[in-house]
Amino acid sequence: MHSGSPSDHPSEIVERQRWLAVLAKAPVARLEAAWDTADDKPAYRLLRRGETGLVMVRGRIGGSGGPFNFGEMTMTRAAIQLLDASGNVAYTGFGHVAGRSARRAELVALFDAMLQDPARHDAIADRVIEPLAAEQDAAKAAQTAKVMASKVDFFTMVRGE
Amino acid sequence: MSEVATAPRAGDFMRLDPGFADPVRDAQGCFRAVLDAMAHPGRIVQIPTALPDQLPLGPATASVALSLCDIDTPVWLDAAAAEAAGYLAFHCGAPLAKTPAGASFALIADADAMPPLGGFALGTDEFPERSATLVIEVAGLTNDHGMTLRGPGILGETRLDVAGLPARFWSERAALAELFPRGLDVLFVCGNALAALPRSTRVDL
Numbered sequence: 001m002h003s004g005s006p007s008d009h010p011s012e013i014v015e016r017q018r019w020l021a022v023l024a025k026a027p028v029a030r031l032e033a034a035w036d037t038a039d040d041k042p043a044y045r046l047l048r049r050g051e052t053g054l055v056m057v058r059g060r061i062g063g064s065g066g067p068f069n070f071g072e073m074t075m076t077r078a079a080i081q082l083l084d085a086s087g088n089v090a091y092t093g094f095g096h097v098a099g100r101s102a103r104r105a106e107l108v109a110l111f112d113a114m115l116q117d118p119a120r121h122d123a124i125a126d127r128v129i130e131p132l133a134a135e136q137d138a139a140k141a142a143q144t145a146k147v148m149a150s151k152v153d154f155f156t157m158v159r160g161e
Numbered sequence: 162m163s164e165v166a167t168a169p170r171a172g173d174f175m176r177l178d179p180g181f182a183d184p185v186r187d188a189q190g191c192f193r194a195v196l197d198a199m200a201h202p203g204r205i206v207q208i209p210t211a212l213p214d215q216l217p218l219g220p221a222t223a224s225v226a227l228s229l230c231d232i233d234t235p236v237w238l239d240a241a242a243a244e245a246a247g248y249l250a251f252h253c254g255a256p257l258a259k260t261p262a263g264a265s266f267a268l269i270a271d272a273d274a275m276p277p278l279g280g281f282a283l284g285t286d287e288f289p290e291r292s293a294t295l296v297i298e299v300a301g302l303t304n305d306h307g308m309t310l311r312g313p314g315i316l317g318e319t320r321l322d323v324a325g326l327p328a329r330f331w332s333e334r335a336a337l338a339e340l341f342p343r344g345l346d347v348l349f350v351c352g353n354a355l356a357a358l359p360r361s362t363r364v365d366l
């Protein structure tokens with residue numbers, strides 16, 4: 001993925017990474033609903049239609065912790081351009097999602113572009129990003145709690161006698 | 162890979178235009194048309210294009226680039242086509258060749274200013290396919306007069322007139338004939354029309 005920790009980047013990049021991460025993990029039905037109920041829908045065109053391919057996922061596989069190829073996963077990407085009133089391109093948004101849903105990648109790109117627009121940013125962040133982020137955090141916390149409940153401490157095991 | 166420059170970051174996404182509306186079908190349609198043209202040298206085919214207007218390249222040139230160029234094919238652009246670098250980097254992922262000799266494809270928008278044909282990659286005797294394919298934008302293509310073409314894919318002979326091509330092109334091309342199987346394959350484009358001149362075609366000067 002990207003080298004260096006997120007804190008190496010300027011704050012606007014960190015912020016964009018966060019909303020893209022939230023959008024990329026959101027179910028397509030939620031994104032579709034958020035788009036359907038959005039007021040003041042902007043005009044847009046597809047710069048790159050949703051297209052599916054493979055990406056190599058790297059991870060800490062060995063004991064040394066160095067990155068190594070973990071395996072390939074299916075990914076879909078899209079890019080859209082928001083058009084202003086005179087038909088010129090105002091903002092370009094990108095979407096990358098796991099799986100094969102072109103519509104989902106296009107919706108992520110659409111929201112990415114809208115979030116770059118200062119006039120729309122706050123409304124979308126409050127209405128779309130924050131609720132999704134809260135749900136994802138809660139789901140992760142619940143999963144972590146469930147797994148932690150089954151944690152086994154091995155320090156009681158004694159070998160020998 | 163020293164012949165290959167790093168493609169410019171398409172930092173200015175505002176000025177990018179979309180690629181094919183339906184990438185798979187449109188690229189297949191264009192490929193089929195180019196195949197037909199290469200199999201019948203001199204025949205003028207229409208590229209079924211589905212691209213927006215106002216591209217930095219002509220519609221047929223852009224279609225050919227989107228259909229044939231990818232990360233494995235360094236592309237050289239002449240000065241008149243240089244504006245298309247960002248478009249090709251975004252839609253094809255093709256690296257830019259710094260010199261004509263390093264290119265698999267050369268997109269030439271200004272035929273008068275094109276470099277000598279001998280400066281492009283001509284392949285080797287073992288690997289003649291490692292040569293460049295030239296896509297040259299010309300002022301007009303007609304079949305009823307002009308050069309007489311003979312060779313594989315042509316029954317008897319055919320005529321092709323290429324308007325706006327410098328006269329030195331034909332003499333430089335003739336000078337490459339003795340190098341066969343090394344050589345250059347050329348696609349002439351004009352609007353949506355395309356005609357091919359593969360290295361195997363003989364031209365009466």
